[in-house]
Amino acid sequence: MLFCLLLATSGHALELSSRHHPVAVAIPESMTLPDGMRADDKGRLTCATCHGIEDLEDKRREDIDVEAEDFLRGGPWKKLDAFCFQCHDEKPYQRLNIHVQLDEKGAPREETCNYCHRETPDREHPPERDEVELRLPVERICLGCHLKTPHLNALAHSRKVEEKMLENIQAAEKEHGIILPLDGKGHVTCVTCHSPHEKGVIDPQHPAGRQTADRGVEEGPEYLPSRWSPIYQADKEERLPELEKKLGRPVTLQYRRLAAEVLMRLPARDGSLCRACHSFDD
Amino acid sequence: MKHISSVILLSLLSLMVVAGDAPEEKRWWEKRVDQRPALYFPHNAHDQAMEESGVLCLACHPFGKIDETDPEAVGEMSAVANEPLEAICHSCHVEDRSAPTECRLCHPDPKKIWPRDHDLDYVRLHGPDALEDERACSSCHLDLNYCVDCHFRRDAASHREHGLGYRLSHGLEARMDPQKCSSCHNPSYCFDCHREIGP
Numbered sequence: 133m134l135f136c137l138l139l140a141t142s143g144h145a146l147e148l149s150s151r152h153h154p155v156a157v158a159i160p161e162s163m164t165l166p167d168g169m170r171a172d173d174k175g176r177l178t179c180a181t182c183h184g185i186e187d188l189e190d191k192r193r194e195d196i197d198v199e200a201e202d203f204l205r206g207g208p209w210k211k212l213d214a215f216c217f218q219c220h221d222e223k224p225y226q227r228l229n230i231h232v233q234l235d236e237k238g239a240p241r242e243e244t245c246n247y248c249h250r251e252t253p254d255r256e257h258p259p260e261r262d263e264v265e266l267r268l269p270v271e272r273i274c275l276g277c278h279l280k281t282p283h284l285n286a287l288a289h290s291r292k293v294e295e296k297m298l299e300n301i302q303a304a305e306k307e308h309g310i311i312l313p314l315d316g317k318g319h320v321t322c323v324t325c326h327s328p329h330e331k332g333v334i335d336p337q338h339p340a341g342r343q344t345a346d347r348g349v350e351e352g353p354e355y356l357p358s359r360w361s362p363i364y365q366a367d368k369e370e371r372l373p374e375l376e377k378k379l380g381r382p383v384t385l386q387y388r389r390l391a392a393e394v395l396m397r398l399p400a401r402d403g404s405l406c407r408a409c410h411s412f413d414d
Numbered sequence: 415m416k417h418i419s420s421v422i423l424l425s426l427l428s429l430m431v432v433a434g435d436a437p438e439e440k441r442w443w444e445k446r447v448d449q450r451p452a453l454y455f456p457h458n459a460h461d462q463a464m465e466e467s468g469v470l471c472l473a474c475h476p477f478g479k480i481d482e483t484d485p486e487a488v489g490e491m492s493a494v495a496n497e498p499l500e501a502i503c504h505s506c507h508v509e510d511r512s513a514p515t516e517c518r519l520c521h522p523d524p525k526k527i528w529p530r531d532h533d534l535d536y537v538r539l540h541g542p543d544a545l546e547d548e549r550a551c552s553s554c555h556l557d558l559n560y561c562v563d564c565h566f567r568r569d570a571a572s573h574r575e576h577g578l579g580y581r582l583s584h585g586l587e588a589r590m591d592p593q594k595c596s597s598c599h600n601p602s603y604c605f606d607c608h609r610e611i612g613p
Contacts, residue, residue, distance in 0.1 A: 210481070281488040283477045284495050360473050367501035371494045379487050385495050387476055389468075403461075403471040412457040 155179060155189075166218040168205055182215075227277065231349045231395060233330040240333055248273055248328065258334060261313060271315040274322040289320045297409050304408035310397050311339045312408055325405055327395050344399045346392035354392035361387050452526035454519070455503075463506075463513065474498040508556065515556045527554075548597070565598065 148155065156176050165171065165181070172178045179188035184205045188196065201208035209215045213225075230244040245252040250265040266273050271290075281287055293301065293314065301312050315321045322328075327343040334341030347354060364387035376383050390401040398405040464470050475496050482488050503520065506513040521527045531543075544551050544561075555561070565575045575598070576584070588595050588604075595604075 279483045280485060281480065281483055283479050284488070285475065285477050285492050287485055287488055288492050288496075355478070360469055363501055363505045364473070364476075367499050368494060369501075370499065375490055375494050378490065383491060383494075385476075385491065386478070387473060388478065390472055400472060400477065401470065402465070406471045406475075410457075414456040414458055 153177075153182070163219050166206075169218075229350065230277070231328065231330055233333045233349075238332065255333075258338060258340065261311070261340075269316065270313070270323060271317075271319060271321040274326075274328070278322070286322075289325075291320060292318050293320060293409065296411075300409055300411050304398070305339065308342070308398060308404075308408075309339055310342050312397060320409075325397055325400075327397055330395070342397075344396040345394050347394050349394055351392075351394070353390060353394055355388035356391045358387060358389035360389070452521055452523045454522055467506075467512075474502060508553075511556065517554065561598070 155178065158174075158176050159165065159171050168184075169181050171181060180186050182205060183203060185191070185196070197203065204212075204215050206215070206218075213222075217225075228244075228247075230247040233240055233244045235241050240252075240255065242252050248266055248268075250267055253259050253264065268276070298318070301314075304310070305312055312324050313321075314324060327340075329341070329343075330349050331341075331343055331345040336342055365385070368385050372383055372385065393399055393401060396405060398408055400406065464473070478495075480488065480491065482491060507515055507520070517524060517527065540551075551561075552558075584595075
């Protein structure tokens with residue numbers, strides 16, 4: 133559904149890529165155009181509807197700045213599909229949230245289990261850790277849906293733990309009655325900190341089932357504004373320009389208070405999760 | 415031939431030993447700590463105070479969601495995001511003074527944070543700077559005792575602000591420029607005597 137913005141040149145008139153959104157199509161009655169977007173007098177989509185440039189089709193390719201921030205009305209768009217979802221319903225295009233694993237009656241939705249597991253594990257007799265058969269190695273299985281860098285510091289943590297840290301982890305597992313599983317090579321990975329299972333899928337008394345879930349999976353974590361935010365941003369002011377220059381794009385770093393967590397093995401907002409691995413001499 | 419083989423074998427073995435002993439490469443934050451050896455941050459000591467203020471690990475080391483997918487760029491961003499600098503530390507230790515204000519607690523070697531003009535003779539030469547912009551002094555010297563400790567000393571002639579016998583003649587200066595007195599003394603300092611013996 134994403135627009136292909138590359139317009140091929142051919143003499144005077146513009147030829148659209150085959151992946152470009154169709155033009156001159158009638159806008160269905162069920163669809164409401166956002167403010168500022170207009171159809172033509174026959175109720176059809178025109179170039180100007182989305183691009184805001186009159187007679188765009190008569191212009192030469194060289195005369196059009198496709199890199200302009202507002203080449204798509206209302207731009208710049210951080211996510212291109214946000215532009216599309218102004219008119220189109222987002223829901224049918226959303227990916228299945230496989231972490232919503234229980235149905236209305238509290239029974240596991242098998243299709244979500246089989247997304248990662250080769251076979252649906254027996255809930256009454258959960259397999260041992262080394263008996264779990266996943267479709268991909270544990271350190272790679274999350275990356276299919278979640279990008280490699282879903283949050284700050286994720287990559288920095290994907291490392292083999294040292295002996296002292298391993299002792300801390302084992303002590304924390306015992307103290308909190310949880311698991312903090314490492315990958316096959318002893319590296320920290322996504323599931324070390326995050327539980328992939330919705331609360332209640334695994335017996336909450338089982339170490340693999342015990343987790344921090346302040347909210348439902350569909351709601352996700354909650355971040356709130358904090359009095360600390362301006363202090364945090366002032367702290368970064370000095371270094372951000374240097375970083376932006378290096379990366380060649382604007383960078384925003386802000387602090388928001390983590391108010392509610394979900395799918396976490398231990399709470400991060402009070403530091404318990406951090407302390408499961410990290411210890412300090414003073 | 416046998417000798418050459420032994421030499422090669424020994425060389426390989428020694429290489430393996432060296433490789434085995436090689437310390438693991440330091441993580442980026444460990445390298446940063448090495449670059450700032452003059453800064454001391456005891457994590458455990460901050461635990462209780464930070465818990466009470468509701469500001470914990472994530473306040474300095476945020477794990478917020480990002481859209482960036484280039485691992486190298488994320489590494490750079492994480493480094494900046496992760497390292498608290500002056501504004502964060504000073505918000506408690508300097509600005510609102512809710513934490514201890516002694517510089518040496520965090521800066522064990524004060525020379526690392528001294529301004530450039532604070533050279534050996536600055537103790538003698540600081541007067542004009544202090545008169546011109548006292549706030550510049552107090553941005554680091556939070557405690558007024560830092561001035562008072564020297565200027566109010568009575569056991570050393572060299573540091574005295576006022577000469578011997580000034581008590582008898584201070585009235586004239588006090589009438590000419592009372593603001594000058596108040597740069598060090600608060601009104602109660604005057605009243606301690608004048609309340610009893612009058613003007």
